[in-house]
Every structure is written in C-alpha cells, then in structure tokens.
Amino acid sequence: RKEVEQDPGPFNVPEGATVAFNCTYSNSASQSFFWYRQDCRKEPKLLMSVYSSGNEDGRFTAQLNRASQYISLLIRDSKLSDSATYLCVVNKPGTYKYIFGTGTRLKVLA
C-alpha cells in the first residue's frame, strides 16, 4: 500500500460546482496533514493545513478522518482559476519527512 494515495483524476466539473477529493494515508501515527495546489510547471503552494477538528478557508474545507485514515478537500462554487493539481501531504512519523501524494487533477470548465 502506498504511504499516501490519491485518485489522479482528472475531475472535470462545471463552474459553480462543488467537488471533493479524498486522500488516504497508511501510517496511523501521522500527525500533520496539508493540502497543496500545483499549477502546471509551477511550484507547489500551500493551500491549507488540515486540523483534527476540520477547518475552512473561504470556499475550501478540509477534513481529517483518523479512524479511516483519510483527509478530504471540498471546494465549493468552483472557479476556472481552481483548475490545478491538488497534492495531499502527510508527515512520516519518527522523521522530519513529508510524503506527497501524486496529486488529483481538477479541471473547472466554463
């Protein structure tokens, strides 16, 4: 089983739609979780950290489900500019390493 696993997509959604991605992780001892956004041929940019209680930033909501070992990202009212690859990142317990998922590609269509 991969340490961090994401559906590669692409998810093609119309503008204004709500879309959700999940990311599963294999090590139950992981404590730190993040979502990054990466545009084509650009660097990953931090979108949001994921906290145990769940957190929201504008149209974006992140959730953590420890029992099932997954995190989720919900995007409401999708914009064309949301088109990107969304990377799930999880810390590797006992190390200072961060494990990146291969990303989920989102395309928001006009």
Next chain:
Amino acid sequence: NAGVMQNPRHLVRRRGQEARLRCSPMKGHSHVYWYRQLPEEGLKFMVYLQKENIIDESGMPKERFSAEFPKEGPSILRIQQVVRGDSAAYFCASSPLPGTGIKGNQPQHFGDGTRLSIL
C-alpha cells in the same frame, strides 16, 4: 522577496557535465528539503538538511548526487556527470524547526524550482 529563492530557474547541461542548483530558504527557516519531479509525476523526496548537517538523504541516488547546506550561503544540490535521466524539475522547500507548530509540524514553503535539461 522573503520567500524561498532558487537559482537558476532553468539550467541546460550536456551529458557528463556537472549541475549545481542553489536554494536560499525563507528568512527564519533553518530546514531545507530537496525534491525531484519528473514530468507527469509526483514530488519525490531527495534529502533533508539543517545548517551544516545532512539529516536524511534516503531519497538521494547513491552516486553522482550530493547536497550541502553550509553555515553561510545557500544550500547546494550537486549532480556530477549528468545523464539524460536527470532531466527534471528540482524543487527546494524550507520550514521552521519541525514540530514547533501549534498543531504539529509546520508546513513547507517551496521555491520556484530549477528546470534541468540534459542535452
């Protein structure tokens, strides 16, 4: 610009030459990570460094690749005798001292990357 600075943005080398990639972390950050990304693939961890120390180099190829983060100056990722397969985007990220965040590890912040092309 107080962000992570990488240079050069693009680097072209012929097979057998050396490539040197530089990274200056964000101000106040003492930890540097190097990643490699092949086209259409995810980020692969290479090495994690603090000032003057390599903490984890488990993702580095055993030969031709080395990294350093001297007391003064940027972190350097060095690739000797480059081959075509080394062509990739190399990203550097920095973070504050891990584990010092209120809720676990601090996130990493990335530089713009260096696109290495081998002719």
